[in-house]
Amino acid sequence: MSTNADERRVLEAVPTGLFIGGTWRAAANGATAKVEDPATGEVLTEVADAAPSDGMDALAAAHSAQPTIAALPPRQRSEILYRAYELLHERADDLALLMTMEMGKPVAEARGEVVYASEFLRWFAEEAVRIDGGYQVAPNGQTRFLTIRQPVGVCVFVTPWNFPLAMGTRKIAPAIAAGCASIIKPAPQTPLTMLAFAQVLADAGLPDGALNVINATDAGGVMEPIIRDGRARKISFTGSTPVGKKLLAQASEKVLRTSLELGGNASFIVLDDADVDAAVEGAMIAKMRNMGEACTAANRFYVQRGVAEEFTAKLAERMGGLKVGRGTEDGVNVGPLIDAKGRDKVTDLVADAVANGASVAIGGQAQDGPGYFYPPTVLTDVPANSRLNHEEIFGPVAPITVVDTEQQALDAANSTEFGLVNYVYTREINRALRIAENLESGMIGLNTGLVSNPAAPFGGVKESGLGREGGRVGIDEFLETKYVAIGYSG
Structure with missing residues (x-):
C-alpha cells in the first residue's frame, strides 16, 4: 500500500x-x-x-x-x-x-x-x-x-x-x-x-x-x-x-x-465441451483486466446451454469475490472507472438490458460516494437487442446469453461491425479450428483469456x-x- x-x-x-x-x-x-x-x-x-x-x-x-x-x-x-x-x-x-x-x-x-x-x-x-x-x-x-x-x-x-x-x-x-x-x-x-x-x-x-x-x-x-x-x-x-x-x-x-x-465488441464463446473452470478463469482475465476498460475486453458472452448454468454460477461467484476500492489500497482487485461519463455509460447500459428483460445475477448498482466506481456485474437472459450487445461496455459487466448450437454462437459473434478479438473455449480441435477460421476478427483467444503480446501482431478487421x-x-x-x-x- x-x-x-x-x-x-x-x-x-x-x-x-x-x-x-x-x-x-x-x-x-x-x-x-x-x-x-x-x-x-x-x-x-x-x-x-x-x-x-x-x-x-x-x-x-x-x-x-x-x-x-x-x-x-x-x-x-x-x-x-x-x-x-x-x-x-x-x-x-x-x-x-x-x-x-x-x-x-x-x-x-x-x-x-x-x-x-x-x-x-x-x-x-x-x-x-x-x-x-x-x-x-x-x-x-x-x-x-x-x-x-x-x-x-x-x-x-x-x-x-x-x-x-x-x-x-x-x-x-x-x-x-x-x-x-x-x-x-x-x-x-x-x-x-x-x-x-x-x-x-x-x-x-x-x-x-x-x-x-x-x-x-x-x-x-x-x-x-x-x-x-x-x-x-x-x-x-x-x-x-x-x-x-x-x-x-x-x-x-x-x-x-x-x-x-x-473499437471492439469481443464475444466470449463457451461451447458445451469446454473445461468450465478454465473458461471461468479465462473470462475473469478477458472481462476484468483493467476493470473491463479495454478494447480487448469480453463484451458479449455466448454460452451453450449444456454448461450455461454451471458457467454462470461460477463466474458470478468469482466476480462477487472481487474487492472494489482505490487501487493503492491493499487487496483491491477493481479500481474506479475513468470518469463520471464512463461510469454513467455503464449504468445506462445495464439499466437498458434489465428493462429489456435481463436478470442481475450479481452487482448491477453503481456505488455511492466519491470516485467513479461500479461493482463487478453478471447479467443473464440478455436480449439480443440490448445496447450492451452492440456497444462497447468499457466496464466490469458480463452479459450472458444462452445459445443452443455452435452455429448460433458463431452467427451472434459475427453480428457486429467490429472485429478486433473473440474468445472461444472448447476441447475439440476440429471444432476449435472451424470456429476460429470463421470468426470475423483479427485475433482469437482459443482457450485463453489473454491475447496481447508484444511478439504477436495486434489489430482488427472491419471497423476495428x-x-x-x-x-x-x-x-x-x-x-x-x-x-x-x-x-x-x-
Whole structure:
C-alpha cells in the first residue's frame, strides 16, 4: 500500500510541461489542464495544455530531428530502446503508482502494465537490427533489383487513457527502431505517465526532437493542422471508431500512412465441451483486466446451454469475490472507472438490458460516494437487442446469453461491425479450428483469456481498424520500401 508521502514524491517528480525539441516548456498561451484521481474525484496536478501553435512547434521539432534519427546506426537505435527498457524496470514502482493515481487501476495491475509496456521496447530493440532489404536478378537477366527499407518519416501518435504507458510504447518503440521521429498526444485524462516516459527516453539518450509530447484538451484544434500540414507522413491512433474515421478522412488529404486500432465488441464463446473452470478463469482475465476498460475486453458472452448454468454460477461467484476500492489500497482487485461519463455509460447500459428483460445475477448498482466506481456485474437472459450487445461496455459487466448450437454462437459473434478479438473455449480441435477460421476478427483467444503480446501482431478487421502493431510485422508500418533498378551488362 502506498502512503501519501509516496504519492506526493512521485507526483512532484513528473514533468508537467510540453516536451518539444528535447525541452520542457509551458503552453504558448500559458494554459493548463487538471488531472484528476478517478478514485476520489480530486485534482492531482495540472499540466500544460497545448495550443495549436505548440502543435506546429512539435511538428517542426520532429521534422528537424528526422534526418538525425534516420541516420543513427540500427545498433545505436537498438541500444537506446534497450536502455529505456532497463530504466522502465528501475522506475517500475513509481510509474505503477503514478498510473494508478491518474487512471485508477490497482497498483499490481499497473506494475503488470509497466512490464508489458517495457517488452515493446525490448522487442523492437531486437527488430531494429533486423531491418532488411534485397538484391534480385530481373527475370530477363538484363537488370538487377535492389530494395532498400527506409523510415517512413515523422509519425503522429494519439493514444487512449486505458493503458497510458503500453499504448505509447507500442507505437513509439517501432518508430524509434525504424528511424522515425514522432509526436504523441496522450489522453487528457492520463498525461502524466507519458510525460514520465518521455523523460525515460531522454535519459536513455534519444536525440532531441525525436519524441515530442503535447498534452491537449482541444485535440482537434491542435492535431488537425499537424495532420494536414504534410511534413508528417504517418498517423497511428488508438481510440474510438468515430474519432478514427475522422482522422482517416483528414489523413487522406496528404495520403498519410495510417494505422488505426479502434473499437471492439469481443464475444466470449463457451461451447458445451469446454473445461468450465478454465473458461471461468479465462473470462475473469478477458472481462476484468483493467476493470473491463479495454478494447480487448469480453463484451458479449455466448454460452451453450449444456454448461450455461454451471458457467454462470461460477463466474458470478468469482466476480462477487472481487474487492472494489482505490487501487493503492491493499487487496483491491477493481479500481474506479475513468470518469463520471464512463461510469454513467455503464449504468445506462445495464439499466437498458434489465428493462429489456435481463436478470442481475450479481452487482448491477453503481456505488455511492466519491470516485467513479461500479461493482463487478453478471447479467443473464440478455436480449439480443440490448445496447450492451452492440456497444462497447468499457466496464466490469458480463452479459450472458444462452445459445443452443455452435452455429448460433458463431452467427451472434459475427453480428457486429467490429472485429478486433473473440474468445472461444472448447476441447475439440476440429471444432476449435472451424470456429476460429470463421470468426470475423483479427485475433482469437482459443482457450485463453489473454491475447496481447508484444511478439504477436495486434489489430482488427472491419471497423476495428487498419494495420497491425507488435510482432515481426509491427515495424513494417514504419518503413517504406524503395526499389533501385540497376543496369547490368555483365
